[in-house]
Amino acid sequence: MESRDAIEIIRPDDWHLHLRDGAAMADVVGFSARQFARAIVMPNLKPPVVTTEQALAYRARILAALPEGSGFTPLMTLYLTDRTTPDEIARARDSGVVVACKLYPAGATTNSESGVTDIPRLQPVLEAMRAAGMPLLVHGEVTDEAIDIFDREPIFIERVLRPLIDQVPGLKIVLEHVTTAEAVNFVRSGPETLAATITPHHLLYNRNAILAGGIRPHFYCLPVLKRERHRLALVEAATSGHPRFFLGTDSAPHAIGTKECNCGCAGIFSAHAALEAYAAVFERAGALDRLEGFASRHGPDFYGLPRNQDRLKLIRDPWTLPEHYAFGDSQVVPMCAGETIGWRIEASV
Numbered sequence: 001m002e003s004r005d006a007i008e009i010i011r012p013d014d015w016h017l018h019l020r021d022g023a024a025m026a027d028v029v030g031f032s033a034r035q036f037a038r039a040i041v042m043p044n045l046k047p048p049v050v051t052t053e054q055a056l057a058y059r060a061r062i063l064a065a066l067p068e069g070s071g072f073t074p075l076m077t078l079y080l081t082d083r084t085t086p087d088e089i090a091r092a093r094d095s096g097v098v099v100a101c102k103l104y105p106a107g108a109t110t111n112s113e114s115g116v117t118d119i120p121r122l123q124p125v126l127e128a129m130r131a132a133g134m135p136l137l138v139h140g141e142v143t144d145e146a147i148d149i150f151d152r153e154p155i156f157i158e159r160v161l162r163p164l165i166d167q168v169p170g171l172k173i174v175l176e177h178v179t180t181a182e183a184v185n186f187v188r189s190g191p192e193t194l195a196a197t198i199t200p201h202h203l204l205y206n207r208n209a210i211l212a213g214g215i216r217p218h219f220y221c222l223p224v225l226k227r228e229r230h231r232l233a234l235v236e237a238a239t240s241g242h243p244r245f246f247l248g249t250d251s252a253p254h255a256i257g258t259k260e261c262n263c264g265c266a267g268i269f270s271a272h273a274a275l276e277a278y279a280a281v282f283e284r285a286g287a288l289d290r291l292e293g294f295a296s297r298h299g300p301d302f303y304g305l306p307r308n309q310d311r312l313k314l315i316r317d318p319w320t321l322p323e324h325y326a327f328g329d330s331q332v333v334p335m336c337a338g339e340t341i342g343w344r345i346e347a348s349v
């Protein structure tokens with residue numbers, strides 16, 4: 001195994017991030033801005049970001065909440081509903097700040113109640129997106145109660161994603177937060193217009209983390225963590241150098257009380273140490289030299305955006321992660337709370 005004490009890469013971007021809103025957002029946005037130049041900001045607020053006007057207003061609130069001097073760029077998204085129109089896509093494109101649209105199957109995850117119920121009827125909207133070169137970002141799980149929760153991603157691929165790719169050839173699609181070997185294989189064998197993001201938690205943990213030795217709500221996210229063989233498939237994909245797999249943290253903070261209760265929310269907060277966690281995974285796989293592709297090149301190349309100009313340095317300097325961070329009028333328990341991580345971001349270089 002290689003052993004290095006520092007690694008310098010092009011400054012990375014986060015291609016899947018939940019920043020929330022208000023005081024809670026102000027508490028977490030700095031963690032992302034510290035390491036990433038840009039992030040795709042998810043639109044599942046309450047109410048969701050369904051119009052360009054709402055996206056512009058949300059963007060302004062994010063910019064106002066950034067630490068002094070931060071150059072962080074939020075890349076905005078629209079939340080597709082059954083009522084989204086092709087005109088809205090044109091407005092989004094013309095805004096220059098909305099770069100993608102998010103497809104939540106209605107009821108699939110946190111704040112997805114207004115999501116899409118009938119994908120074929122979305123055809124004109126999807127065609128407008130293809131014409132605009134705007135990627136469709138997909139939460140890839142079926143909502144069918146009859147399907148076991150651990151099978152919802154592979155079944156989604158067969159029932160929904162495969163037909164969707166045929167329905168609108170040429171549309172860029174990102175299968176977000178992939179969790180299974182089936183998803184990895186599907187993306188690998190799919191068209192050049194199909195890519196996937198991979199989270200740090202799905203690379204670090206399997207489903208035992210949620211259930212073995214006691215029930216641990218802070219490991220509960222959607223799509224739910226899977227078996228070890230799936231985690232290994234994800235590590236292989238992320239560290240393979242394949243250009244259609246890239247970094248998307250899905251950092252999704254929830255107030256502690258909404259996770260530690262009898263019906264806890266889905267979502268893992270990882271923005272406090274995301275790049276450091278990915279570096280640990282890549283190091284363990286003997287693939288630190290491939291971190292830059294995954295974190296800093298594949299994403300912009302797929303989206304058709306320029307790569308970042310500045311660089312960032314990670315140094316070996318183990319530190320212990322806090323048990324909690326402030327989160328609005330509450331607190332959030334971060335991924336790897338209380339554990340030691342081997343890497344630290346030194347500074348911009």
Ligand SMILES: NC(=O)N[C@@H](CC(=O)O)C(=O)O
Pocket residue numbers: 018044109110139220221222223250252253266267268
């Ligand atoms: N990933 C999660 O478990 N939760 C996300 C929603 C999502 O990305 O599906 C959230 O907004 O909390």
Ligand SMILES: [Zn+2]
Pocket residue numbers: 109139140176177222223
């Ligand atoms: Zn999701």
Ligand SMILES: [Zn+2]
Pocket residue numbers: 016017018042250252
């Ligand atoms: Zn998400």
